[in-house]
Amino acid sequence: MSELVLETEKLDKVYKLGGRQVRALSDVNIQVKKGDFISIMGPSGSGKTTLLNMLGCLDKPTYGKVVLDGVNITKVPEKGLFKIRKYKIGFVFQTFNLMPYLNAIENVELPMEGTKKSGDEKRKRAHELLKMVGLSEREEHRQHLLSAGEQQRVAIARALANNPAIVLADEPTGNLDSKTGYEIVRLLGKLNIDQGTTIIMVTHDSRIAACAGRMLFLSDGRLLAKEKQGTHLMEKVLTCPYCGKEIQPDDAFCPRCGKEV
């Protein structure tokens, strides 16, 4: 049995909003093994992002615990959390969140600032990562010169900079067209298979969610008992939603009906 990378136990989050209590998460228990590619699905307001914030040390649960790579992060004082975020977690955001005043390679180097790596080592690592996400030619480009898909690739490379135990992706395809979205999720899948990167991806898009190895469902802050085995994008056959013809992930238009897919 693979080792556990992440485990939550009876995770509760209660917000106080104008004097009334809102339960955003309730009794969430998740176990993530090394090398898992998990998607968490749910409608808006189901608590997906709240859960991801708990897992990513951005927020503390009201009750319960989160154990990441053997460390109970709910017990780590605020001052020490940055180390967990730096070394154990890689974030991928819906809006990419690159620094506009840095070019691609500098953005990838950013999380390595303050680590023991020398300048050359940082540059070498960033170079490798950008090559891995297929952006070797775009290293010197700043955000405004990169397409949305390219920006998200840079963000993925940045998330991997310190070789984290887990990558947390919050709606990584939310700001992308469906074709680019598939490319991105395919890249995540490839990293998962080739590098063994553990990934948790939050999405409300069932087609994207289905690309993961395992699908969890969240509704009103509760993890539903049903858990689906994902098709994993690497093995999935894509079809045109209009005519049913098999299409390739790179296709922008259906080769038969010509509609945008």
Added chain:
Amino acid sequence: MFVKVNNLGVLTRAVRNVSRRKMRAFLVIVALGFSMAIMISIPAGIVANQEATQGMTKNLASTISSMQEEINKTTTLIEVSASSGRGTSISIPFGMPSGTPPSGFEQKEVFTNETVGDEIRTIEGVKDVVPFLEKSSNETTSQTIDTPRGSFTISRPLYTITGVSLNSSFIDSYSVLPTDITAGRALQEGDSGVVLMSSNLTDYYGVGVGDTIEIYGESFTIVGIYEPTSQGRTEGREVYMNISDAQTVTDNVGNVSRFDVYAEDVSYVDGIAEVIKAAYSDLYVTTYEDRLANLENMQERYTQSLDNAESTLAQTQATATEEIIVAVAATSLIVLFVMLYTVRERTKEIGILKAIGFSNWNIMSQFMLEGILISIIAGVVGVAIGSIGAPILTSLLLPRVNLFSGSSGRFQLGFGSVNPGTTGSTTTTASLTPDLILLAFGAAMLLGALGSLYPAWRASRTSPMEALRYE
């Protein structure tokens, strides 16, 4: 505890962040630059004022002490003059509107008959009577005089001609001629058609010993040049010649301006003075005691003026302190508000940086460095503005220190005069010293750090989750 900061990375990012909003950075830097310029110009102005006051005090002290010496040497001298004052003095009433040439600025030259000297010599106890003829040159020069009410341009005689009785016993016994000869020789008995000139006049003409100059249409050969001292008797441009030459050339045959009457002994002085006063009511008689009283009077006025100057200086310093405090506060506040705005504007960026593992210290040092960087650039701008505009800034911001602000606007030095426009007021030329420039950079760094401390601290305390949600 804290993760070591990769300084190069932080600095590079600080530079890029500052240059991201170019117009804002420019405006902030110019505003801060002016504050810095004020901060460094004011101390420069104060130092200049202090130095000027100290210089003045020193000069006046030395003038008074040498005059005292001179007076002490001439206890037996009774000055008998046809006019009340000596030299060309200028009186400018303070209430006069700017631009109006003051009336009566030209000294009226009064003469008396030289036979009066012969009569004085017969008074009991008189040892010698030395006649002098003093006459303004026919050439004139214009001079601008600054007063608190404005500037006046007036025409003054270029120099004074002093005709001296070249009797060798007079020359040897009394100080009838300047002694500080720098070229050629002094005048001597029997000289005629020759002159002894002050170096400031030979410099003015560009002439030397052996050259000839024209005075009232007559040619004179320069036999000697002397260095005028800064006090009374030999101040200004002067030409010394034989009294008979002076009388002839200025058309004053038989006339003299004054007599230096020497008594056999100090005990005769009062008696002689009384006799002269009784016999010649139109002549002005000054004895050792009068001169001493004058000097004391002058000393008193100097002391008063210096006290005034010192109190003005104290006021100036108080004003300067207030202005510096305002400038310091303004600088810190500008940095504070700009950095607060920057932190607010970049809230999301702070959230991202925190999410990818930046510590509170990393965030804080980032924003503080940006604040300090802006301030240091502003320091450079401030030094640049200060080095060009320090005199203007100080004259705008500091009250003017005027050492001589008596009601008459004039000081009679007994043997001459000090003109308020030329030597009376301090020239406060504020200039930046390396010390001040260093101070400016130190202040820039400190104020940058001070002003950005709170915004940076606030940035570091931002919750990453809330910051990420910020749009």
